[in-house]
Amino acid sequence: xxxxxxxxxxxxxxxxxxxxxxxxxxxxxxxxxxxxxxxxxxxxxxxxxxxxxxxxxxxxxxxxxxxxxxxxxxxxxxxxxxxxxxxxxxxxxxxxxxxxxxxxxxxxxxxxxxxxxxxxxxxxxxxxxxxxxxxxxxxxxxxxxxxxxxxxxxxxxxxxxxxxxxxxxxxxxxxxxxxxxxxxxxxxxxxxxxxxxxxxxxxxxxxxxxxxxxxxxxxxxxxxxxxxxxxxxxxxxxxxxxxxxxxxxxxxxxxxxxxxxxxxxxxxxxxxxxxxxxxxxxxxxxxxxxxxxxxxxxxxxxxxxxxxxxxxxxxxxxxx
Numbered sequence: 289x290x291x292x293x294x295x296x297x298x299x300x301x302x303x304x305x306x307x308x309x310x311x312x313x314x315x316x317x318x319x320x321x322x323x324x325x326x327x328x329x330x331x332x333x334x335x336x337x338x339x340x341x342x343x344x345x346x347x348x349x350x351x352x353x354x355x356x357x358x359x360x361x362x363x364x365x366x367x368x369x370x371x372x373x374x375x376x377x378x379x380x381x382x383x384x385x386x387x388x389x390x391x392x393x394x395x396x397x398x399x400x401x402x403x404x405x406x407x408x409x410x411x412x413x414x415x416x417x418x419x420x421x422x423x424x425x426x427x428x429x430x431x432x433x434x435x436x437x438x439x440x441x442x443x444x445x446x447x448x449x450x451x452x453x454x455x456x457x458x459x460x461x462x463x464x465x466x467x468x469x470x471x472x473x474x475x476x477x478x479x480x481x482x483x484x485x486x487x488x489x490x491x492x493x494x495x496x497x498x499x500x501x502x503x504x505x506x507x508x509x510x511x512x513x514x515x516x517x518x519x520x521x522x523x524x525x526x527x528x529x530x531x532x533x534x535x536x537x538x539x540x541x542x543x544x545x546x547x548x549x550x551x552x553x554x555x556x557x558x559x560x561x562x563x564x565x566x567x568x569x570x571x572x573x574x575x576x577x578x579x580x581x582x583x584x585x586x587x588x589x590x591x592x593x594x595x596x597x598x599x600x601x602x603x604x605x606x607x608x
Contacts, residue, residue, distance in 0.1 A: 289312075289313045289314065289600075289601065290315070290332060290334055290335075291313055291315050291333060291334065291336065291600050292318070292329050292335070292336045293316065293317045293336075294318055294320060294321055294336065294337065294341070295318075295319065295322075296317040296319055297319070300589060300593055301317060303589065303590055303593040303594075304317060307593055307594050311597050311601050313601060316329060316330075316333060321341040322336065322338050322341050323341070324346050327350040327351060327354075330351055330354055331354050332354070333354070334355070334357055334358070334600070335356060335358035335359070335600035335604055336356055336358070337360045337361075337362060337596050337597070338359065338360070338361050338369075339361065340368055340549060342368045342549070343368060343369045343370065344370050345373050348373055348374050348377065348379065349377075357378075357603055358379065358381075358600045359371075359374060359379060359381045360381075360597070361382070361596070362384050362595070362596040363384065364385065364386070364583075365491065365492060366381060366382075366383040367492055368549070369381050380603045382596075384591065384592050384596055384599075385440070385591070386587070386588040386589075386591035386595070387585075387587045387588055388441045388443070389444060389587075390582065390584070390585040390588040391441045391583055392445045394517060394543070394581075394582035395441075395445050395489075395515060395517045395582070396448050398515055398517065398541035398576060399515055401541065401576055402485075402515065402539045402541045402574075403426045403427075403428060403431070403485070403539070404425035404426075406576070408422070408423055408573045408574075411573070426484075428449075428453075428454050429454055430454070431454050431455070431485055432457060432482055432483050432484050432485075433454050433457070433483060433484070433487065434456075434459070434479040434482070434487070435449075435456060435458045435471065435487055436459050436460075436479065436487070436488050436489060436490055437488065437489035437490035437491075438459075438462075438463070438467045438471075439460070441489045442460070442489035443467055445487060446458060446467055446470050446471050447470065450470045455472075456470060457472050457483055458473050458479075459474060459479050477507065480504055480508045481507060481509070483512065484509060484513065485513040485515065486508070487514075487517070488500070488516045488519075488523075489518050490518055490519075490522065491518070491519065492518075492519035496519075497521050498521065498522070499522055500516075500522055500523040500527070501527050502530070505527060505531045505537065506536075508536070510535070510536060511536075511538040512536070512537055513537070513539045513541075514539075514540045515540070515541045516540070516542050516543065516544055517541075520542075520544040520545040520548055523542075523546070525546045525569075526565065528540065529565060529568055532569075532572060539574040539575070540569075540574070540575045540576070541576040541577075542569065542575065542577050542578075543578045543579075543581065544580055545569070546565070547563055548579075551566070551579075552579040552580045553580075
């Protein structure tokens with residue numbers, strides 16, 4: 289059995305080698321993204337392993353002609369793959385899960401950095417400005433934190449937060465008894481109205497697209513803090529900027545942003561990024577931005593590689 293691996297980073301290569309031997313598969317590793325021009329890298333393979341590059345009908349058709357039986361994306365999200373069309377052709381599409389601690393711990397770090405104004409403190413320190421003006425923070429124990437989405441990551445965030453002594457509100461269409469022991473489930477209107485800090489842990493769907501918008505922001509507390517470690521499309525970016533400029537939202541921490549796919553994981557040191565809204569957000573002292581790296585730990589990357597190979601093996605060898 290042979291798998292074509294696209295967008296293989298240097299830090300993943302040794303993991304692919306290790307798990308390739310464990311599952312007894314031949315791997316064709318390439319740093320190139322999957323496109324119609326690079327589709328031939330999968331010729332002679334049984335499956336392909338990708339990350340976040342969009343995969344549409346044209347590419348799927350080419351892979352189908354090569355006899356590809358499985359597309360594994362080593363990401364939690366899979367909206368970048370036309371999985372419905374792939375299914376029509378009999379090609380299995382899968383995503384991966386990985387340890388929820390990686391994003392959950394990063395989320396709490398982002399919360400603490402936001403309420404303690406760490407971006408301003410660190411920026412000033414680099415310029416040898418050690419003054420205290422405008423950097424007085426808040427204590428998490430005295431805040432009400434709203435967690436939207438209580439899947440594996442959201443629930444782990446809640447478990448982590450329980451040690452800080454803050455009040456925790458939660459929203460999800462599927463409620464868990466394990467979460468009820470630590471947080472209070474409520475409707476979104478209540479969560480928006482009563483939370484001092486709101487963190488998003490929900491997938492990108494038609495229903496959740498731009499769930500944070502001018503209307504929902506208006507219903508939030510003045511000075512609310514917003515954390516997004518999930519998907520950029522959950523927030524209407526223009527409305528976020530307007531709320532930050534007016535002070536309705538006092539701070540934000542964003543590991544994701546709309547339109548990031550053409551930018552993140554690339555080096556733009558010596559050329560314009562070409563994302564005006566990102567440039568505005570990045571310039572704000574009260575906005576902490578990171579390039580979709582909340583997932584990036586040894587443990588999580590290992591899970592992503594292992595489970596993507598495992599799916600291909602299960603589909604091709606075991607027919608499931």
